[in-house]
Amino acid sequence: MWVSNWVEGGIRSFIGSATGGGGGWIWSSVDGKAGWWHEGLVIYGVTAMAGLALAATLVISTRRGSLRSPWSRRIGKHPLTRHQWNNFFTFDGKLRDGGIKxxxxxxxxxxxxxxxxxxWPFLLGVYDLRSSRAERNVIQAQKRKIYEKLRRRCWQLVNHGDENSNGQESSFSGTLDHIVPKESSTPDHVIVEDDENSIADDTESSFSESSIDEEPDSIRISSASTRLGEVDPELTKIASSTGEIPKPPQRDENFTTWQRIMRLDAIRANDEWRNYNPSQAEVSRDNAVKxxxxxxxxxxxxxxxxxIYHAARLVAILEAYALHDPEIGYxxxxxxxxxxILAVIEDDHEAFWCFVGFMQKARHNFRLDxxxxxxxxxxxxxxxxxxxxDLYRHLEKLQAEDCFFVYRMVVVVxxxxxxxxxxxxxWEVMWADQSAIRARIGKSVWGRIRFRAPPTxxxxxxxxxxxxxxxxxxIIEKYSSMEDILRECNSMAGQLDIWKLLDDAHYLVVNLHDKIE
Structure with a gap:
């Protein structure tokens, strides 16, 4: 290209300009990568100092042509490895520097x-970034018990509904007793006492290593919490002698409706996950049916x-979540x-709390208002x-400036x-941003990160x-209605380059976050 030859032959310093006719060329070095930039690029910041040439601190383009971002090149090749992950921890299991690196x-x-x-449990707030290994062991035991209580409550609501409709005990009770005996004393069948100190006292319980025949994760029993990591105070007051679970007023009908919808959705769920986690795909039919x-x-x-197995796990955890967050339900x-999440996290109680962490922000997608x-x-x-x-004005002409055509992208992330x-x-890149904000890691900490994109x-x-x-x-040249744009958005499935998309998203964050946020 004659332009490249002209620039490389005529400019040997960090900056060179040819402003005649409104055009210009800039030679700059970012993170050790030197190169030339076309006049279509926008100079984000320029500093003038006496005795020195002008220096462009950051250059961003909406049309980068054949240039590839070093961020996007780096992404696919060097994700966080096992060795790096282990090295991030101190001897007592704490993340170094509060998890910043x-x-x-x-x-x-x-x-x-x-x-x-x-x-993922760190990214989703299940564990605090500054927690030690010992603290996480305690939290792990507590959260498992809370999930078990939630599952017990689900069973009580199911049985209560069946008794009202049939005048007799549901067949679920026999199944539950067979798999998780109510008075089992073995560690394989953890039964939570409902006295006031049960959560605090019994922190030594560990995760069961029992087989699926002995205690399937999907049907471990339970009760509720109000927020992530907090036990519902009402549930801790339940007398273990009665075994009664207080029924939420006017929520039985809601729960029944949620159950019906979530079971239909679970049956319809696709099996994309099976190639990601082949071990879960090897479950026997007998165990899946159970x-x-x-x-x-x-x-x-x-x-x-x-x-079948995956659908059952979906139902078990979604039921528990509906009780955990009754305002949203299902x-x-x-x-x-x-x-x-289920494809990645095999223990149901851990998957549940990861889902709770995800839903802390995503729950707003499902508000009725x-x-x-x-x-x-x-x-x-x-x-x-x-x-x-220009694009926005075109959307205005089509009465699509409200961006309703991306509704589905927002709702299901x-x-x-x-x-x-x-x-x-x-999701994990997005969660890392949210985790940084939860941990109140200031924007100045990210000063040396590539492109200086702060977490958002x-x-x-x-x-x-x-x-x-x-x-x-x-969109501008071919589409004349919002329906056209909606079809285009729906056709994106499988056509997106995720790393290019994240690259462009970070460019937008750098340019616009101060205006937008």
Whole structure:
């Protein structure tokens, strides 16, 4: 290219300009990578100092042509490895520097699949970034008990409903007693006492290593908590002698409705996850059917054993979540968010708490008043308006400036537009941002990170806006209605480059986060 030869031959310093006719060229070095930039690029910051030439501190382009970001090149090659993960911990099991280097690595390089089960609980707030190994062991035991209580409460509600309708005890009771004996004294069948000190006192219990025949994770029994890591005070007062579970007023009907919907959604769930976790795909039909029976799953005869097993796990955890967060309960789409977590996390109680951590933000997607959805669509609209006024004006002409055409992307967090592995990659980068914000790690800490993109609670929305902006030319030139754009968005499934998308999203964060947030 004559342009490249001209620049390389004529400019030997960090900056060279040719401003005649409004055009210009800049030679700069970012993170040790030197190169030339075309006039279409926008100089983000320029510093003038006496006796020195002008220096461009950061250059960003909306059209980078054939240039590849060093961030996107780095992503696919060097995710967080087992060796690096182990080295992040001190001798007592604490993350060094409060987890800052760990989060930097994840948000710029992702996580190696083999260590995701260990890493995700940190990203999702199940464990504090500053916790020690001993503290995590205590938290782990406590959270398992809370999940078991939630599952017990689910059983009580199911049995109560069956007794009212049939005048006799549900057949579930016999199944439950067979799998988890009420008075078992063995560690394989942990039964939680409901006295006031039960959670605090019994912290030495460990995770069961029993087989699926002895105690399937999917039907471990339970009760509730109000927020992540907090035990519902009412449940701790239940007398173990009566075995009674207080019935939430006017919620039986809601729970029955939620159960019906979640069971249908669980049966319809796809099996993309099976290639990711072959061990879960090897479950026998007998064991899969046992799980299904325990959670009241029906009409699953046409499914393979692995899909029956997965559906039963979905139901068990979604039921528990509906009681944990009765304001949200269950809505269609939540199973899409849980399914990838189940593929990564094999213990149900850990998967449940990871899901709770995910839903702390995602729950707003499922509010009946849609306040959370409208807020997020508004942010996507603001990003597009700030970055590309021509595209925004075209959307206004089509009465699509509210960005309703990305509704599905927001609700199920890009799940249906990305492949299974792409979903995991996007989510863990997004969670790393949210984890940094939860830990109150200041923006100054990220000063040396590539492109200086600060963590944001809304990385998903920047990624959605980036996906739309990547198609700006087609939208402006070919589409004449919101329905056309909606079809284009729905056709993105399987067509997106996740690392290019994250690259573009981070560029938008650098440019716009001060205006948008």
């Amino acid at each position: 760990f989060l930097k690595k994840v948000r710029t390089a992702g996580v190696e699949p083999s260590i995701r089960p260990e890493v 799980f299904a029976t325990c959670v009241g799953l029906k009409d699953y005869e046409h499914l393979e054993p692995c899909r 809505c269609q789409g939540m199973s899409d968010l849980l399914s990838p 849609e306040v959370g959805i409208r807020r997020q669509l508004s942010i996507v609209s603001k990003i597009i308006k700030s970055k590309d006024s 890009f799940r249906r537009e990305l492949t299974f592995e792409q979903t995991l990659c996007l 609670d809304d990385l998903l929305l920047y990624a959605i806006a980036a996906a739309v902006l990547q198609r700006r030319k087609m």
